[in-house]
Amino acid sequence: MGTPPALCSRVLQVVSISLNKDVDEMVPHGCCCLPEGLTLHRDQQLQQRAGKSGDGNAYSHSELRSIEQCLLATRVGSISELSDIVSRAMHYLQPLYMKNPNNGTPIHQKSGVIHWAPEAIYTLCYFMHCPQMEWENPNVEPSKVTLQTERPFLVLPPLMEWVRVAAVHTEHRRSFSVDSDDVRQAARLLLPGVDCEPRQLRTDDCFCASRKLDAASTEAKFLQDLGFRMLSCGRTDLVKQAVNLLGPDGINSMSEQGMTPLMYACVRGDEAMVQMLLDAGADINSEVPNSVHKHPSVFPETRQATPLTFAVLHGHVPVVQLLLDAKASVEGSLQDGMENYTETPLQLAAAAGNFELVSLLLERGADPIVGTMYRNGISTAPQGDLNSYSLAAAHGHRNVFRKLLSHTEKGKGDVLSLEEILAEGSELEAKSPSHIDLIRTGKAKLKALKEAMYHSSEHGHVDITIDIRSLGVPWTLHTWMESLRTCFHQQRRPLIQGLLKEFSCIEEEEYTEELITHGLPLMFQILRASKNEVISQQLSAIFTQCYGPYPIPKLAEIKRKQTSRL
Secondary structure, eight states: OOOHHHHHHHHHHHHHHHHHHHHHHHOGGGOOOOOGGGOHHHHHHHHHHHTOOOOSOOOOHHHHHHHHHHHTOOOBSOHHHHHHHHHHHHHHHHHHHHHOTTSOOOOOSSSSOOEEOHHHHHHHHHHHBOHHHHHTSTTSOOOSOOSOOSOSOSSOOOHHHHHHHHHHHHHHTTOSEEOHHHHHHHHHHHSTTOOOOOOOOOOOOTTTGGGSSOHHHHHHHHHHHHHHHHHHTTOGGGHHHHHHHSOTTGGGOOOTTSOOHHHHHHHHTOHHHHHHHHHTTOOTTOOOOSOSSSOTTOOGGGTTOOHHHHHHHTTOHHHHHHHHHTTOOTTTTOOTTSOOOSOOHHHHHHHHTOHHHHHHHHHTTOOTTOOOBOTTSOBSBTTBOOOHHHHHHHTTOHHHHHHHHHOOOTTOOOOOOHHHHHHHTTOGGGSOHHHHHHHHHHHHHHHHHHHHHHHHHHTTOHHHHHHHHHTTOOOOHHHHHHHHHHHHHTTOHHHHHHHHHGGGGSOGGGOOHHIIIIIHHHHHHHHHHOOOHHHHHHHHHHHHHHHOSSOOOOOOOOOOOOOOOO
C-alpha cells in the first residue's frame, strides 16, 4: 500500500530507461527525427503504394511534415506558440493511437483524450522558453540587461519527449488532465540536475471534467470541487458551507479518486479538521471503492483504504490516536473471516519502521499475522503473504520486529512455545477444541516467522534472522546460505562460526541442488579467504559430512614434462 507518488517514482524509473532508448533512436548520426511508430506521412506513403485510399485524415503531406518538425522543437518563443504546438501534437497523436495502441503515444487508455491544463502549459514554457526567439519579433523590444540566455543543458529534449513523459505521469495517477506537477516530474527525468518534490495526494482539478459533461453536471462538478478545496484549506469554520457544496452524499461525498474529505484530512494530518468532520457525521470506516466507473481516477493501490490507513501511511500519530479513540476499525477494511486484499494499518506501520504507531496499533488489538492476498486469491509473495513480521524483517526494522514478537494476544493466557508447536504433530484429535485453536494460532505464527526469516535473509538483515532462529524456527538451506553469504561479505567472523555450527541442524530433506551449485562454492570461498583455524575445522567437518563415508579415491599424480636445456 502506498500513495501514487511513492509508487510513481519506481514506475517512472523504468519508463525513463525506455525513453532514453527512444531518444537514442531519435538522433541517428546527429539528425533529430521522430521514432518509427510516430510518423503519419510514412503510413500515407505505404497506403498510396498499395493503392489504398486514406482514412479521412485532413492533414496533407506538408502539414504532417510541419507538425513533426514542431514535435522536435527544443525551444519556443512564447506561451501562445507553445500552447498551439501542444494542441496540434495531441490532435496529431490521436489517429496514431487508433492504429497502434502499443506505440507509446501519450493518449489515455480510457474513453477520452488527455487535456493540458493552463498551468501545465505555463510550467512547460518555463523549461522551453528562449528569449532570443521572442526578440525576433520586431514589435517586441529586447531586454536591456541579459545575464545567461541559455540554460546549461548539453542536450535539450524535444517537445515530443516532454509530452510523452508528462502524459505517462498523468496516466499513472489515473487522470485526464496534465497539470504543472506532471511537467515538473518530466523535467526531473529529462533534464540533468533538475529535481522536484514528490507529488502530494490531493484532489485533482476538475478542469478536464468540464469538457465532457453538460452544463448542469459541470456546474455540480465545479461546486463539489470547491467544497473539497474549502475543506482542504484548514478552515474548520467553513465545514458547514463546504458540505452544502459537496452534493447529495454530503460529508461522505467522494472525489474522482474515490476519497472522502475525512481521508484528505488524514493525509494532511489536520487533527482539528478530522475532529470537525467526525463531529459532522463523517463515516470513520469509509473505504476507497473498487469500481472505477463512478470514480475513474481511483488508484489501484488505494482501493479499500480507510481514513486510518491514510493516517498511518503518512505517519500522523495524533490523527491515528484520534481515529482509534473514535472507534475506527484497527484492521482497516479487513472483516472477520474474509481474506485481506489490501495492507492493514499495522502492515504499513511495520514496513515504515514506525515504532510508535506499531505499539499503538498493537495495544488496540491489531493482528501481526494478517497478510495480504492478490485479488485473484494468489499470495503477493513467493514465500507467504507478507504479514507484519515479514515486512519489518524485510526492511530491517529490528526494534519493530522485536515489538511484534513481544505482543501476546489478549484473552489467551496460555501461549505455546514454538518447540511445543513443532512437537504437536498430528495429535490434534485428542485435544480439546480450545487447545486445538491455540495450536492452530501458534502454527500460524510459526509460518509467519518462517516467512519473516526468509525475507530477512534475502535482504541481508542477518541479525533479525538470528533473532528468529533463537526462537526455535528451523533453518532452511536457502536461509542458512544467504545468512552465511551476508556474514562473509560483512566479515562477521563470530556469526560465521555460529552459522557453520548450525549446519548440522538443517534437515537432510533440505539438501537440494542449490547446496552443490551455490553452497559448496561459497564455503570453499570462505575457506580460501579465512585464516581462522576454528572456521577451517568447521568447514572441513561440513565437507566430510557432505562427501559421506566413502573412501577417497587416489588421485593420479601429475607428472611434469622435463624441458630440455640448450
